[in-house]
Amino acid sequence: MPAINHAKPNLSGVGLGLKRELIPQIQAAFGDAMIANMMIANISFLELAPENWIGLGGKAAKQLDWLVERYPIVCHGLCLSLGGLAPLNTDFLLQVKQFIAQYQIPLYTEHLSYSTDGYNGQQGYLYDLLPIPFTEEAIHHVAQRIRQTQDILGQRIAIENVSYYVAAPISTMDELTFIKAVITEADCLLHLDINNLYVNSINFGFDAHRFLRDIPSDRLVYAHMAGHYQQAPNLLIDTHGEAIVSPVWALLAEAYALYGPFPTCLERDNNIPPLAVLMAEINQIANMQNS
Numbered sequence: 001m002p003a004i005n006h007a008k009p010n011l012s013g014v015g016l017g018l019k020r021e022l023i024p025q026i027q028a029a030f031g032d033a034m035i036a037n038m039m040i041a042n043i044s045f046l047e048l049a050p051e052n053w054i055g056l057g058g059k060a061a062k063q064l065d066w067l068v069e070r071y072p073i074v075c076h077g078l079c080l081s082l083g084g085l086a087p088l089n090t091d092f093l094l095q096v097k098q099f100i101a102q103y104q105i106p107l108y109t110e111h112l113s114y115s116t117d118g119y120n121g122q123q124g125y126l127y128d129l130l131p132i133p134f135t136e137e138a139i140h141h142v143a144q145r146i147r148q149t150q151d152i153l154g155q156r157i158a159i160e161n162v163s164y165y166v167a168a169p170i171s172t173m174d175e176l177t178f179i180k181a182v183i184t185e186a187d188c189l190l191h192l193d194i195n196n197l198y199v200n201s202i203n204f205g206f207d208a209h210r211f212l213r214d215i216p217s218d219r220l221v222y223a224h225m226a227g228h229y230q231q232a233p234n235l236l237i238d239t240h241g242e243a244i245v246s247p248v249w250a251l252l253a254e255a256y257a258l259y260g261p262f263p264t265c266l267e268r269d270n271n272i273p274p275l276a277v278l279m280a281e282i283n284q285i286a287n288m289q290n291s
Contacts, residue, residue: 005155008189009106011072011222013044014285015265016278023063025275030070039279042286045072047265050108051079054095068103074222074265075100075108076191082145082159083114083132093152100153107221109158109191110149112142112179131164134171134178139185146186158189158221163196163228163238165203175200176211183219190216193224194255195267198248199236208247212255222263225252225285241270244281253288261289 016022026043029036046067053064067073075096080088100108113129132138150156161179173181183190192215201208227242252264264285268278 003154004150006187008221009074011045011074011107011263013263014042014282014289015045015047015074015222015263016043016282017076017265017267017269018046018048018067019268019272020060020063021272022275022278023067027063027066029275039276042279042282043071045074045263045265047074047076047267049078050075050096050099051077054099064103073103073105075105076160077108077110078129079115080110080149081115082110082112082142082149083130083138085114088145088148090152093149097153107158108153108155109160109189109221111162112159112182113162113164129162131162131166131168132178133168134173134175136172139178139181142182143185146182146188150186150188156188158191158219159183159186160191160193160224161196161200162193163199163203165235165237167204174206176214180214180216183216188219189221190219191222191224192220192255193226194251195224195226195228195240195244195248196238198251199228199238202234202236205234208251209254212251213258217259220259220262222265223252223255224265224267225281226267226269239270240267249284252285256288264289 026040029040053060077096080092096108099105111129112132114132115129132142146157146159159182161175179190197208197211200206201211225244225248226238226240227244229237229239229242231237256262266278266282266285
């Protein structure tokens with residue numbers, strides 16, 4: 001097994017979660033240098049889900065080639081199911097390895113969750129990101145699967161804190177203690193989702209500011225910003241389909257004050273507005289980084 005590359009990726013600035021409907025708008029802006037400079041100058045990198053791009057040809061492949069020539073790309077996976085019981089999908093990981101090598105992608109991140117049902121080699125995808133119980137057994141299980149992933153890819157990955165809505169009754173520790181233990185045992189990196197942090201703090205009544213102050217900041221590679229839906233005063237749903245709210249902006253400002261202006265990516269997965277609307281939030285992040 002080749003040695004693992006432990007270097008942190010050289011990311012900076014503000015990223016945009018890539019959706020196909022945004023690509024023609026980005027390309028159109030690039031068609032006019034003045035418009036590009038005014039409209040999309042603050043996009044520093046793009047984030048994509050490799051599941052949505054691996055093996056594609058034709059127009060999609062040409063679009064990706066065009067984007068790679070102009071932006072650094074990071075991969076944010078959806079289906080690895082690090083907390084699942086079925087064996088890791090090593091065939092998929094080998095495809096990811098080839099994909100990131102082909103496009104010189106410096107970072108692959110995944111969710112600290114599970115998304116499959118089954119064991120003994122049989123599994124079905126649940127199309128959701130479900131929380132892992134916060135137990136010692138789960139720490140060892142997930143850390144081993146992260147190490148296996150890193151061995152296959154030959155580089156460290158980052159894990160993202162996820163939103164969840166039901167706390168496992170068998171948990172023996174809080175979320176942050178669990179995350180820190182997994183990162184330490186797996187020797188991996190942290191992909192901090194600030195909206196998820198806020199959503200969980202409201203849903204489960206913990207102090208988001210204390211959580212933020214206690215993260216393993218030496219492992220932080222970049223963050224997500226996104227919006228959510230408020231179903232009730234104490235129930236937020238992580239939809240990625242709304243504008244970012246003031247308390248989440250405040251957490252980002254606090255994070256920059258604590259740790260410096262680390263790379264930050266805007267996610268919008270539903271109710272996707274025109275690029276010009278998204279740029280208002282991207283520009284706000286850039287202004288916060290530069291202030």
